[in-house]
Amino acid sequence: LIYKESQNLTHVSEFLLLGLSEDPELQPLLFGLFLSMYLVTVLGNLLIILAVSSDSHLHSPMYFFLSHLSLIDIGYTTTTIPKMIVNIQTHSRVISYAGCLAQLTFFSLFACLESLLLAVMAYDRLVAICHPLHYLVIMNPRLCSLLVLVSLSISLLDSQLHYLMMLQLTFCADVEIPHFFCELSQLLSIAFSDISINIILMYFIGAILAGIPLSGILYSYTRILSSILRVSSSGGRYKAFSTCGSHLSVVCLFFGTSLGVYLGSAISSSSRKGAVASMMYTVVIPMLNPFIYSLRNKDIKHALWRTISRDMGSIRGPPQWVKDPAVP
Template sequence: MMEAQNVYPSFVYHMELGNDTQISEFLLLGLSEEPELQPLLFGLFLSLYLITVCGNLLIILATISDSHLHTPMYFFLSNLSFADICFTSTTVPKMLVNIQTQSKVITYAGCITQMFFFTVFAGLDVFLLNAMAYDRYVAICHPLHYTVIMNPWLCMLLVLASWTMSVLHSLLYSLMVSWLSFCTDLEIPHFFCELNQVVRLACSDAFLNDMVRYFTAMSLAGSSLTYVLYSYCKIVFSIRAIPSAQGKYKAFSTCASHLSVVSLFYCTSLGVYLSAGNTHSSHSSAAASVMYTVVTPMLNPFIYSLRNKAISRALKRCFERETVKGPLILGLQN
């Protein structure tokens, strides 16, 4: 009996009734298997993660603390910042733990959970960027009706709809992956449980899974990008009709930050997935995916704080209040 047990390692998978194999763990190979690179990767990704969290928290703090930013545009921006924090937090902390503990293991349940939340917050980013595009379209093309159209109830409804569609979309993917059966090849050449990489490991027929994933992903990305482009075409035509050059600049400057974030998000994510089919190196694909999973959420706060004067002023006022408050409290205590 002992010899029979040693043939199949119990920590990798266990057998159930019939011929189906239910695995219990995957191995995340990460960005590199070179031991000397692990400290460098740990320091780099820890720094990027801390910058991402702090930068997006500052955006949320600025929009909450400054009454001038209590508008639909900044309401959506604070939700986008929250989504970016969660988006990065689904992948980077696990990667850092694996590097620190020199372990590559992630449980089957942990992998499915990571895929679920990663897809939720990726979809939430897409839907929130669409809501922000609609907000800019109404502000530029229908300025006299802006406050009536973009009322608080509609803003809350758009955010709630974004959450609902993101969760349902992610739940579909997670359920379809959980129906697949896996064999003994459990190594994922990535630093997180990336959906395409996990499906490739399945030893059962994944044709239906692939068709549903590609159809829903292309429908979501295609319709979202089409709407954003349509909105900005209408915005450009409206801006061109403004008689003064100063008015044109002011109108366009309100859209510049959002347009920069949209361009960065779609260019990096689409670039990774379009190049994934042309590269034979899974590690190259994993390295490229760092752009939209880590770098883009980190850059968003910088784009909005540098290109948006209202955010810059709000952050400055916030820091000035804290600077004044500190000596004042110390003086009262003394």
């Protein structure tokens, strides 16, 4: 028995991703659904990046961070969804050990980067509302670039820690992952070696890299709310709050769903339910972000219209829904 177990603990060359469902009749539906969601996500975020980079009116700190958030969302979904689409199309569930390692590393990188950038954007809104006269002085291009660079450096360190944690794990020869991508908690649950230290590190790192940005966001919005309540006119309060409404919506969606998934995984033993819930912050939220930031933002809508009109060679003005002064 000991010899047999040692034979099964050889170096794993591949894993099997079980995905969301093993029902063959659902595979065409899942293929069409995820392909359309992925295309919408990439196209929507690329339009945001194009609008910000090509329109001089959007060359401000807020839109600088927004364009980086869109770039992160593209990388976020590209890490997981294309592999799932290919597996469905080819009727294969195999992912190589190197591919799983790369997927885990890049997913950790983009997840941490999005968390930190949302905190940076909250600080940007804090300065804009609480110190409007000094906004451009405080949020100068050097500081904005430094904040993005620091966020990237911390995220790279986090992804390398997850990479090293993965290298320490030992698996049996035949490994099935009840998920649609290589997620760290799922890999820990199927590992053969002792994972007590890995679990402690996972929750410790997660508490720091999610707790600190979330605390910064809560502090920023406490200051923002206090400043808004001191504004005498209701119009002024609405205008001040509308500048951070979109960001607050994205923060609630991202942190609410991601924390719900990880807390739920610690309580519930259903891996398949966790995989379905993970769709929210890995697929749905990156797809919704361009709509959240553009539908109620007249600057983005004007920039998108100008970009599309210029690319199509049109000289017509924006339609009535763009000109509507009632839309903030």
